[in-house]
Amino acid sequence: MSSNISQKYTEEALKLQTRYSRETEQVRGDSRLSAAGKQEALSILWSDTRKQMDAITTGRRTELEQRQNRLKQQLFGLNSIDQHDPAKVALMRDSIDRAIRYEDASIATAALKAARQAGDTLLVKAIVSTAFDQSWYGLIEEYTDLEPDRYSELKELHSITRDIDGTDQGQALYVAMSTSLPKPDELSGFSEL
Numbered sequence: 001m002s003s004n005i006s007q008k009y010t011e012e013a014l015k016l017q018t019r020y021s022r023e024t025e026q027v028r029g030d031s032r033l034s035a036a037g038k039q040e041a042l043s044i045l046w047s048d049t050r051k052q053m054d055a056i057t058t059g060r061r062t063e064l065e066q067r068q069n070r071l072k073q074q075l076f077g078l079n080s081i082d083q084h085d086p087a088k089v090a091l092m093r094d095s096i097d098r099a100i101r102y103e104d105a106s107i108a109t110a111a112l113k114a115a116r117q118a119g120d121t122l123l124v125k126a127i128v129s130t131a132f133d134q135s136w137y138g139l140i141e142e143y144t145d146l147e148p149d150r151y152s153e154l155k156e157l158h159s160i161t162r163d164i165d166g167t168d169q170g171q172a173l174y175v176a177m178s179t180s181l182p183k184p185d186e187l188s189g190f191s192e193l
Helices: 002-028 035-076 086-099 105-118 121-134 137-146 148-165 169-178
Strands: none
Touching (some): 086 105, 105 121
16 A cells, blocks of 8 residues: 555656656747746746645655554554443553553563453554554564464555655655756756745
8 A cells, every 4th residue: 555655646756757857948948038037937947846746745745644544543543433432442541551661572572472362452452553663573573473464554554654754765765766856957056036
């Protein structure tokens, strides 16, 4: 899903880059414009296109964050019925409070096994959520061995989180390149409107 989000916005950015390049060349080749007129037209074109590219970047990030929140809710939150049950909400809060007190992955792993054996799904969710936040990948791997149907969601959540926080350097470089917008040489030293 995150790759679908990235692909959609990358395609938009590439279309915008192509249009910008074409229009930049049209301005440069317009014999009706003086050098100052071309400079002004290029400045407006660059500024307007930069705003559009910024909107694409913002839209991509917003959509990734929304997907991240949905995945966290699916994986670690209460279902839509239990969200309205005060007792379940209190149990979830207690489970979260317990899980965030685990100081290392080995203690959390032991607690995960005990919670799973006891059928305490809320504590399991809270422990896995804490493990995700703490980057305790061994615990997460153990959990996905026990719950293989959750693997793809956790993998996607990990990918989206790395994309959003910039720790996926390859993705960050790809996004930077696909949303780059070179300022025309004619605008060096030119103050924008």
